[in-house]
Amino acid sequence: MQEGRTALQAGDPYLALRKVALARELEPANPDIRRALADVLMQLGAPQGAARALGTQDDLGIRIGQATEAVRWGEQVDGPDPAYPFAGTDAAIAKLDELIADVSSMPTPDAGALRRLQCDRVVALRNRERWAEALSLADELEQAGPLPSYVRQAQADALLATEQPERALAAYGDVLAADPRNRDARAGLFYAQVESEDFDAAFATVDALAAEGAPMRRVGVSRGESSDPDWLDAQLLRAQARRYADMLADAWQLLDPLVASAPAAPYLRMERSELAGARGWPRLAHEEARIAHSLAPDAPGARQVLADAEMRRRQWNAAERHAREAAALRPDNPQVHRLLADIEAHRDAQLLLAIAPRRADGGGRNAPGDGISASARVYTPPLAERWRLLAAAERELDEPEGEHLSRNRYGAGIEGRWPDVTFELVGWANRGLLDHGGADASVQWQPDDHWTLIGELQAFSANTPLRAIEAGVRADAASLGVVHAWNEKRVASASLTTLDFTDGNRRWQLSADYTGTIVDRPTLDVLLRPALYASRNSLRDAPYFNPERDASISLGVDVRHLIWRRYQRSLRQRLLATLGGYWQSGFDSDVIGGVEYSQTYSHDPRSEWNYGVAWTRATYDGDSERSLVAFVRLDQRF
Template sequence: MLSKTPLSFLASQLFQRRLPMGGCLAVLLLGSAWAQAAEDYDQLVREARAGNYQPALQRLRQNPDDLAHLDDHLVIAGWAGLDEEVLQTYQRHPQARLSSGAWAAVARAYRNLKRWPQALEAYRRGLAAHPGDPALQQGQAMTLVDAGRGPEALQKAAALVAAAPRDAERRLALAYVHQQMGEPYAALFQVDQARQLAPRQSRVLSEYVDALQAAGLPRQALAFGERHPGVLSAAQQRSLQADRVAELVRLAEVSPLRDSERFVVADRAIAEADRLLAQWAGDPAAAQEVRRVRVDRLGGLYARARMAEVVEEYERLHAEGAELPPYALRWVAGASLYQRQPELAAELYRQVIASENAKDSDWMDDHQGLFYALVESERLDELPTLADGLVAQQPVRLHPPGMGVAVPNDDWLEARLLQANGRLYRNDLPATQQDYESLVASAPDNSRLRTGLASTYLSRGWPRRAEDQLKIAESTDPRGVALETEQGMVARELQEWRQLDLLADDVIQRFPEQLQAQRLDYLRQVHHMAELRISAYGGHANGGEVNGSRDLGFDSVLYSPPIADHWRLFGGAGYATGDFEEGTGHYRWQRVGTEWTGRNTTLEAEVSHNDYGDGDKLGLRLSGVHDIDDQWQYGWSAARLSRETPLRALNSGIRADRLDGFLRWRQSEQREWRLAYAPSHFSDGNMRHELALTGSQRFYSSPYLVADLGLEVSGSRNSKSEDVPYFNPKSDLLLLPSLNLEHTLYRRYQTRWTQQGQLGAGSYSQQHHGTGAVGLIGYGQRLSLDDRFDAGLALSAVSRPYDGDRELDYRLVFDLSYRF
């Protein structure tokens, strides 16, 4: 309680003591001076109450040992926020008798300086001197919760409210305790009760706004502030507006009931952020809120799939020296991955993960982001450590408190999926298949697992098995984008072109921003493009019995875009030449035809013009390839004037009609066998029968290197003798085992550059000429770009006998496929 010296007190003392007239005059003059001084002091106190503290404090500091004004000094210094001065003044007179207000000022100073024990002791002494003082009791409860003694603070504050439930200040004290204990909604309830008790008290209204903000209700806080002018300061209004943007960004990440509405909230968040940034432009006082809104706007852009803008704004913020919080780095990491910047994404995901632990809700999502960033940056060696570590950390089931049964652990399943996919990306398809089949067996109704198993089957070359799995998954998630995308991939492999178009149209219309939808739509577009195929070769041999000492040739064909889903027209031309003992041979051809593709079937019909030897000839060809199932396939071809006719025979005016047939069994990428038979009827009366068995067995597989063992067993029989103008053994047999290697030199998304090596050693037997060794060595490279361009160049050398004489044949082969 602040001190005051009334003039009436001086007058009463004057007359009670009956002083002489001179003394009375002196006393009256002195009393008048004292009265004026008292009135001046009272004016200083009134100014201090109004917020002008310094004049009163300067007066009080002139006599710090004046016990009569000690309470005033403590209280006014407390109003001014001079906690150190409050404590220094108090400590000069620690045993002085203080008013309740002075004790409150001392305790509050200790509390502001986080000296909880001393603050609680001051409250104890104050309450001992002034029992039941409500301000001291409320301050004590609030200090207890500050000191970490929440339950005790809650008990005291609740008791205060129970004793006087219509006291707004007590409600505010209880609200503070709830707030500090992490109970914002309980705090909001108490402040709301205080607001109803004191609806016009400015402090209560301000506390209500703070409680709404703390409860994550910035929109309501802003609306309340607009209805009560003066409650919000300019800084507080900006803070709430920034909170509102953050709230909209959080809501934008929640999936709506309808896919068509998934961007509505994100668009609102971006629009509000842009409005505020424009409003605050050039206002130095709003710099903090501007930075906040710019950071939160990243989340709105991310939810809206405007990924390029997310990365661009991050780069601007980074250049300005801004430190982004982990949640914002998560958005930038995801956007970087979307924008095919996996190295940046991996770096950012590692920063985010370093700031959290396994209990954070986004912990597994962040590890998934890191996993795919490593995949796309081709750091495949790091995948097992990451995935296996996540599986080891996660129990299969959880035991939530209060539940009598264990529940499946979703994070364990996510970790197992990363483990399985890691094996897929590391080219261990058998292990991937085993993982997915095991997971599907344990959760047969999980469409996501079945879709993953279908993708694995497709990678192994089993589209029909994949189709079966997707049909089962369709029963639980008929329009899931991952399911439909995978169905589109299967339809493409099965040549179900109409189905591919329908699925691609659906996913790209519903989810144009999703990469998997874009990927399917792009592959569909590639299918609808024209296609150019070119193959060429050149060779040099020291004998030239078969192909000539020097030979050269090329073939080109141009396919039209698909017509009515299944048809393509094509036309092409080619040329071959070779040097033989009897002269140089030349062969030119032009061809046109049509191709029909559908499920399980590819058919071609062709008419050709052939210029060789002694004139022009008309050629015809029909061919077909048919899939029986995922393992078995057969094909056939019938050609009048076959381009497989040896050039040396054509140079002598001899043509050949040919039938081809094959049967292929392909278990998977691991092994394959093919049996082919081709009878040819030459115009000189010769009948040739060729039979070939080829196979491969993979024995080594890694992310960048695969090794296969190959075997070719082939032979032929001719009805005529060797006395014809082309190589025509009566019968022969080739046995050639080989080692085939393929090494990936570079891979980046749909760009792949590989090199191939081949080594072979076997034998060749020819009737009447015995058996000789065969050696093969080859090297080549292949480049694939963007699913539209594929080209390869290979050089090989073969040493083998022909008619008993050894020949060394060098051959350079080129092929290209381009869609446009």
């Protein structure tokens, strides 16, 4: 015993443990030796061994140590049953609650022991993802005095999960001031910077983290090397940073080599799925999500990513099933909550409204002049997953040279949506200048992640000029279109349309355009949009604008900027400037173009407003028209 005390005073607890253990072998029933052995074991961080050393003797300090160890165990070690990933943490919380009750019921409660237990409970609640409870308790403890660094970190995590990134930034800063090498706190700081929309700081934080270490490392005295999971996590975080900033091409370039080097890592496959979905590749996203789920079928994150990919592939019933399973395992996880909100919004009815009054000057008799365009469309909630009924109303009013030309359309129809095909059929009743029925049928087919083919048939087309309707002329239309998207940064499209007028005129229209991104920053994108258009009409001297031949070429600059974003709420602005030349047979060439400014406010998955103003210059039979349009659009689910 004396040799053990001497070793302990000299700072060698392992020698002290050996000596005291030898003393216990000599006198196993000696209570002083058992107590000494328990004290040494507690100093070595082994409360379970200390409890066994004491036997049936109760000790509050050891029980607190056991509870603290249970908190760490539940955080670091998965339970034996994948269906209950928080079983260890739940057991730790139960132990802490029991101890807090015991200490609180003492005649003179030990304030230090009670605070330590409550601090451990904050950490356990954080581990259990009971974010609101963890934050409430941490804030309460903070009022009584500064929090220990490990509790401050748990508080920061809870602040981030409850969408308070500004407070989380300060909390992570305090933790890193005490321990600048704390990797978990540095990762938390990165997420707080992302949620605060400070991407410059987020990039600096994550790039510094990714620059440390190497893919392989040596552990202990072993001469062999093994992969370094911290290094891989930092590289993944670096790629995620670009995805969060909508710099998807850069994110893909960083992620792809990681997946190639570790193809069986489920969390890399999950990230690849989410990134592919963001880039507009739903099939690849679904494939990667299925691979991730097969590698980790019981992981809540894999089910969540699979549900998100199924939503993109229009497998809504399967998506809801997997999302509910993920929510059962992680009921307080914010990402799961957002996914469920998206699914619930999809199950709602949908209202689309648009109104655009117009003031115009010039253009001659065939220009539309002043007027207004308005439309309303309502879709029912999904029926049997794939179908929706719809009702629609449209009004178009032109006032060229003081005349009053109007058309109202009322329609009803059905829409069908499958993973690769969208179909819509609408019957119309036209009122105003000409009362006549009509119908629209459209189909869109996406054979892969890059090609989209579109076909439309219209009886009494909405594109029939009001001047033609005034003269009793209708037009049926048919069109074919194709879109090829290499990725989200490069998209080309072309379409061919023919209109068959009842006065014998046949019109052909050809259009093509390309969109390429030239600036890709976290809150700013700049796109170039060259476009071509040409048309030909078979009839001369029609009572509506009907050039024998015409064509235009234009270049647009599309600037998109994120003004503000707070999780699902955002405000974006867009400036589109177009300049080009127009040629019409029998007339001189002229300059055409326009400027459009708009803002889009998204409140949640159910509500989005788009509003703005546009000025355009067009030419009709050699006479230029200048028009100013204001517009408001609403996409509301209810």
